[in-house]
Amino acid sequence: MRILLTEDDSLIAEGVSAGLSVQGFIVSHVTTASATESALSAAEFDLLILDLGLPDQDGLMLLRRLRNRNFHIPVLVLTARDSINDRVAGLQSGADDYLLKPFDLRELVARLHTLHRRFLGRSSNVIQHGELSVNPSTREFLVNGDPVDLSKKEQAVLCALLNTKGIVSVDALKDAVYGFSVDVESNALNVHIHNLRKKLGASIVQTVRGIGYRLGHLGERES
Structure with missing residues (x-):
């Protein structure tokens, strides 16, 4: 947030x-x-x-x-x-x-x-996205009830996408993860997105070429 x-x-x-x-x-x-x-x-x-x-x-x-x-x-x-x-x-x-x-x-x-x-118009702290359950206030990230270990930056990326209906621009996603006044290396955001895809499936973060990213669906995770 x-x-x-x-x-x-x-x-x-x-x-x-x-x-x-x-x-x-x-x-x-x-x-x-x-x-x-x-x-x-x-x-x-x-x-x-x-x-x-x-x-x-x-x-x-x-x-x-x-x-x-x-x-x-x-x-x-x-x-x-x-x-x-x-x-x-x-x-x-x-x-x-x-x-x-x-x-x-x-x-x-x-x-x-x-x-x-x-x-955001929610009555509960828990955000449900298919089999993914997220409680931002306790920082619990569960898939089918099982905890998923995410870094703070990965959590920030995922929550930004969960809280936005539609596409999040690259700049807006960087602001959500690092803050607007911080200079970020060009590939830093890609590293966190890559890690999310490994942990939650390749389709969890979808790239919209030339615009940004949007939330996808859970898939098979790497073991």
Whole structure:
């Protein structure tokens, strides 16, 4: 899952980024409202974690502007502003959830998965694709009930394809696996796709020439 974290406190940002990365999230960090808008215009993200006390603009003003510009990305406000009026203002400005600092990382992770699931219109955390069952929140990947050992990057590729109806462009898939600001070697993505095909069958990831990739069906796996 691709997360854009807008937080100007470096210690909090480092802690959140490290904690979410361990849980399989791909986190890109910015510190200002202007950098947030630039990042959202340049790449696709699944969720925005937004601090309100930004150095160049109040986070609520940024949030209202994003909603007025039809950015529909789910937004979790992460702030120390703890009054009822602050929470109501955040939700009325377009936030989908509101979490107070200090917080427990486990709760943040659970809220992010819940927001993403609701945004995609799913009632359950478990994604079923034929004989494949995936629970992104627990990172369980099962085929006919048997666990499949996937690396974090392989998990990211598979989840990006599972969460997209249709074709995922090469650039969008790279962003989903590495983050939009990371330079990636040209063959790095192909390595993960090759490994997925070995573990889940040659047809699990289908190449659409000149465009990108789409999710296929499970096949015979290599022993």
